Amino acid sequence: MEKRLGALPVVSEFTRRLDLAGIVDAVCPGGASAHVTHGQVIEALVANRLTAPAPLVRVGDWARTWAVEEVFGIEAGLLNDDRLARALDAIAPHLEHIAGTVGARAIGEFGIDVSRLHWDMTSMSVHGDYPVEGQDEDFPVINYGHPKDRRVDLKQVQAGLAVTADGGIPLHARVFDGPAAEVSQVVGAMKDLRTMAGTRDFLMVADSKLVSYANLTALLASGVHFVAPAPAAQVKDQVYAALDLDRATAVNWVPDRDADKPPERRERYRVLEDTHTLKGPRKKDPELTVRRILVHSTAVAAGQQAARDKRLAKAGEDLGKLAAAAGGRHYKTREKIVARIGVITARRRVTSCLRWSITENERGTPTLTWSFDQDVLDGEAAVDGWYALLTSIPADQADPGQVLIHYKGQGAVERRYHDFKGPLAVAPVFVQHNRRVAALIQVICLALLVFCLIERQVRRALGPEQTMAGLYPDNRRVRPTGRMIFYHLGELTLRIGHITDPPTVQITRGVQLHLLDLLGTDIGQTRPGLDGGAGPAGLGVRAAASVAQQTGRLGRGRDGGDVRAGEGVGEGGTRAGAEPGAVPLLRHDLQTRRGDGVVLGVVVGEDDERACGGLQRVAVGELRVRGGELGGAPGAELVDRVVVDLDLPLGGLGGGQHLASGEVASGGEIVDHGRAQQVDGGGQGRGS
Missing domain, CATH: 3.90.350.10 (Transposase Inhibitor Protein From Tn5; Chain A, domain 1)
Incomplete structure (x- = not known):
């Protein structure tokens, strides 16, 4: 059985740091017999908005198909629409207090500059x-x-x-x-x-x-x-027209949208x-x-000039048709022509610059002549690009x-x-009472706060450049947005195990591991149960080749035997039952080894680390082998004897390629899309 996990562990971690449930429960305490508190319900609503927004009547269905009980410790049946509505009613009188307290908590907890x-x-x-x-x-x-x-x-x-x-x-x-x-x-x-x-x-x-x-x-x-x-009404056009652009000071600032443009095409400001x-x-x-502060923008000036040219062109077209039709069956009289001119000038906004006259011949047939006043147009152009702060x-x-x-x-x-x-889908609103509408919108604002904190955390962890690869199929480096972060984490799934096989998180792409590492979230942790007990068992983590098989297999020795999580290789690459020289793929437990820097769940070499799209903290402190442990300091002498295969699309290799297709170490095998290829012992190989 599988459930969608998505970004629920990340959301849970951030709402815990904000103490969202505690703040709500402090002002809206529930009864002693309540199976779930108002704070827990609001936290679940926030998680719903961030992962799969749904009307209140569908939140229970969302909780059943997503790992809400495993992560938040809330049974799906407790999130029916009546319970959600009661929680919204409870917080409605305290919206400003809750919003202010959570905001102040965010400032202190995340060190936000205000x-x-x-x-x-x-x-x-x-x-x-x-x-x-x-x-x-x-x-x-x-x-x-x-x-x-x-x-x-x-x-x-x-x-x-x-x-x-x-x-x-x-x-x-x-x-x-x-x-x-x-x-x-x-x-x-x-x-x-x-x-x-x-x-x-x-x-x-x-x-x-x-x-x-x-x-x-x-x-x-x-x-x-x-x-x-x-x-605009407080600064007349005459003020701008009297300004001397040559005396204005250039501002040394470039908008982000123009950063990659040549200097002559960038927007320029003078003040x-x-x-x-x-x-x-x-x-x-x-x-x-x-x-x-009187500001002149070249982009604003160009936009205003283009808009004016468009208006004049359309007005000229309309007036030309009217002049040709003047005296015809539709515009036989002066009054009809004047009425049509009024429509054109209002629609095209050319009242100030249009000059026209109507003359009649001896038979009373009207004729229209018109023109645009160039002095007025020059005056409008003189104020293009200016605004005041x-x-x-x-x-x-x-x-x-x-x-x-x-x-x-x-x-x-x-x-x-x-x-x-957009992603949080504030509309449409499926509640009837205005107090619940206000409460629901405030909950969505809290979800937006978590959404933005997650985006900020990822960008800060990336360093000054704040870009990463792997978010798009072409692997270009971009600044991660909250929308893209939740999109990629949304594909995480949880395989529900049994008493001897704990639940396992299925990780299918390297960018997911990268994002989880940047967020510093331990997806193996869960919340306490509803009764305050230990709650569900900790979640195992699987980031393996051919994850679809769900067997834990990462590769094979020459004997064809599986190599599973927790197994390793000894000196010479010998495994029980395997021929000397075969170096099977190795896996480490992400949950127990995270503190030592192992973030991929496998040992990777320097070249493979490069292919991971920026994962720089991969290291090996020890290798567990059957019958004992082989200690060793992190170093290339251990890493270089291991062949890595994740069957994961990773940054740096391009769309459709995989880690096994990069540089690999000697003496092992490559498994690429489920096809095994032997690499001669002692040599250096490259995957197909």
Whole structure:
């Protein structure tokens, strides 16, 4: 019997470090007779969203086919939709406390830098009636608003995220009413972040909704610095048209998307600085003066020019057709032509630059002449590429270029919303009450936190370059994303054994081992049982050639006998019953040898280690042989006598190739896709 294991052990480890279940149980204690606590249920919901998102009514089915009981110690029958709904009802009054406590725990446990936080809001459209009079007013109300997906026919609920510049971690999340105005939520978010950060100072980066007199007054009074773009209405085009681009300072920064482009094709930025003044709604309100960074982007300028050219071309086409049809049966009168011009100018947005006139001949037939005002077009082109940023950061702490770089990190929160609505499937929402909708969205935000922490851990473990091979079939080196990490770990399976044969994790690809090593997760560990006992037996780990046979065989000696986990070779490569000179493949127990650096479960040589796509910590401290042990320090003299075969696609060799097809040591055999090929003793061989 097999179950899907996927990334459940990794999720379990990260939720344990966050103390997610403990934090929930502290504010939502269950009854003494409860078979599973609210905290355990919420933890299981988080795991479901990260591995195979399902409606509440299907979570029990997910738990039966996945190794939820083996990893979390929760029986599938305890995760029915009624129990899940009761857990959501229990946490609903405490959502802000749970989110803040878990976020603060993440900061301390994972050492997250909170010196810069990016805030933004998004909307989730819902299908269903959700009558306002039937909703609980103590929780976010589902109603019509201004949806980001432009589904104005659907009601919505909103969520706000505060994401760190360090790894894009969503430390803070809140759920809001559907019609709530973004500008009104900034102060509340700032206060929550101030509470979470404690004594740490932080910079708040947001979009133009942050800029209002009330918001800036609160931010300045609290000592929280900010960066946000100025609303377009607050900076007139005449300001930009008067700027001298030659006097602007070039910014030494290249977007990641342009890093591989030649210098002449990269986006370039130049900046100037002055001040911006905001007046309060009342005459007695003091004026607020902040720094204004005027930014020019070559990519923005090119995009605006291209958009204008497209609008003019389409407007010219429409006006040409109208001029040709003027006086015909559809446009016999001046009034009809004027009405059509109004439609064209509104649709193509050329009202400011279009000049036209209508004349009539002696028979009253109208004629249309038109043109675009070049002076107006030149004036529009003069302001292309310019926009303004407002900030309260003192000039001695950040020059204009650094302020721009801070703001450019705002894309991190947009990427997290992409994960929120993509892999974690926040929509559609299959619950009826608005309090449960709010609680479920908050649970998904907690899942997003775990998702991002896992991505950050892998990237930090890879070092400064933060790239690895093996994630794509062509083995190109890329930065691993949370989506790709969960995709590859999702193929892990668990073979359920019996009393003499403990459960075994089936690892089929080398990239899975690499990711588990980077995450530092011991997949052989399980949670305690529901009664607080030892729980299921520890999980064995199998990373073998021809894993489909599930026999533990890694190779054969010349006698044809199997070599199983825990067996090894003695001096000269002799195995009981094997002819001298045959060096069968060797396997080590990953669970017991992990602390000594054996991460593949087999002994690999230097060339094979290179083929593993970056696994640098493979070492051998001892070889277990039948009848005793052969001790030895890690070194090439032991490794070079072993032939390695995993039948696993690994980085560095290209798609479809395997470790056995790389450099192999002498005196053994190669098993490639189940076909054995002998390598002469004493020689160096290369697989086919």
